[in-house]
Amino acid sequence: MPSKLVENYFRLNKLPHIWCPGCSHGIVMRAIVKAIDNLNIDKDNVCIVSGIGCSSRATGYMDFNTLHTTHGRALSFATGIKMANPKLEVIVITGDGDCAAIGGNHLIHSARRNIGITTIVFNNNIYGMTGGQYSPTTPRGALGTTVPYGNIDSNFDLCQLVKAAGATYVARSTAYHTNMIISQVEEGIKNKGFSFIEVASICPTYFGRKNKMGNAVNMMNYLKENSINIKAAEKMTEEQIKGKFVIGEFHKTSRAEYTEEYQKIIDSFQKER
């Protein structure tokens, strides 16, 4: 029997999902829905947009207005939707490759505009759908099918990137910290401007296997044991934080939201008449 939450917010005939056993994307997907439920937002007013990749398949299962777009471009479609109908609560679900590599430009510019979109990145540090290639968030030294001798790229700190680009709510949690995801997504939706929530997710099939991290339980424990709350991290040295997941709210501020600013221009002409 599905829970009330699943029954109310998922397309039951589309489940089970396609994600591998042990994948934590389902936890993140449920947390998003739980946040929407907690905020008591009408399903008809929520539009969830995704790109391409494992995480982006979530939209097919979620009973809202849903759009599964092209690789990396979810934010540009979402921008058009939000502009056309600012009343819609627009949420983007994306992955590390989708939003930080092919879609990186849209990510920073959406943050710069501070457009009212809540973006949740399911960061599993790998391209899962195509079979385990390294992504812009794959740690230096880690293995992937396209870094068979170890990754020599430096990885992005997405929260710092998006904060610098102008997002007004930036937070990180992990698939282990479910309640934290829920509260961060709630805060992100409540924020009028561009919100960004990075969730460290696990991919036992590719990232875990390639990097000998054990099974899903081992990987979840890894998330738990290597996470440091941002408040504790503030008192630690860079060396102590290295390789850890700093979680919590990174940035929360208030700045003019894009569609509201545009509406002011429209209104100024109405007044003229």
Next chain:
Amino acid sequence: MDGKRIKLMQGNEACVEGAIAAGMRFFAGYPITPSTEIAEISAEKLPKIGGKFIQMEDEIASMGAVIGASLAGLKSMTATSGPGFSLKQENIGYAAITEIPCVIVNVQRGGPSTGLPTAPAQGDVMQARWGTHGDHPIIAVTPSSVRETFDLTIKAFNFAEKYRTPVILLMDEVIGHLREKIEIPNIENIEIIDRLRPDKSPQEYKPYEVLEGEIVPRMVPYGEGYRFHVTGLIHDETGFPSTKPDVAEKLIKRLVDKIELNKDDISLYEEYMIEDAETFVIAYGSTARSVKYAVKLAREEGIKVGLFRPITIWPFLDKQIYELSKKVKKIIVAEMNLGQYAIEVERVAHKYTEVYRCNKVNGELISPDEILAKIKEVY
């Protein structure tokens, strides 16, 4: 007052006038010569009528935003030129498979690559047809005057809404920047087509079901209680992905057929002095203007020549050109590329007539003299 307005304007401006008359309320774009005025004028005019304009971070994003806004219920357009047109192609394919109405203006300039940014060309004829991957439907129309740009932009929106497909308005630099006196008709006298909304309840609605006697599925904006799914994957009537061969075949054939089977409605063209013509010139866009003049000059010399001007460039006017090929001895295809349209003409006309080419790719127009010389050479 009958609502008509006389104005001096350039093609790019007439495009925006037409778009607004057709109901455009969203424009997303990115600066690129020689189409930029379309974005500039849209930015100025749209907020005044409650519409929205956004300059996106790149061409790809503007195409995405256009599709998103259309899904949320606004008639949407973008404008670009060669290099930007290439960048938009993936999302144009997305609009084709998801059947999202939208208009893409390409004011053609010299290519390939950065090429000749300020010079006219007609080198994107095949890109307009096959720029995106996979078998897909497309409609492309090409104006040859400022007034026609106004009319065809409206037609482009009407086709997009009626057939739920991306429509390319294939202009060229000359038409984009040419200034002509035009009479803008009373908006109330113009036919405007809007997408059909479902009359079923959200529970019964299938976003990709074509009802009996209709051409395309009915469409409702996001946020009105229907909560459907849209994906660029092969999908069935419910909108959800499927990998079943019969579903894939049925969808792709339906997408292509909705245009192919309605060619009579979509095929626009002009014939000029063709009744007794023994030779005719096929030309479109700004080139057709030179040809028209060359035909007049040739007629003065007693040469029986006519002009056939495709206005709808895709789908290809195979029926009309095939019929014409039976009546004449020779066809000349004049275009500012190396024969992109001529190849298609040869395909359907070769059985009955010889097809000659008159091409130019140096950034200059094909002059009436050059066309006249070609007419005399083959006549």
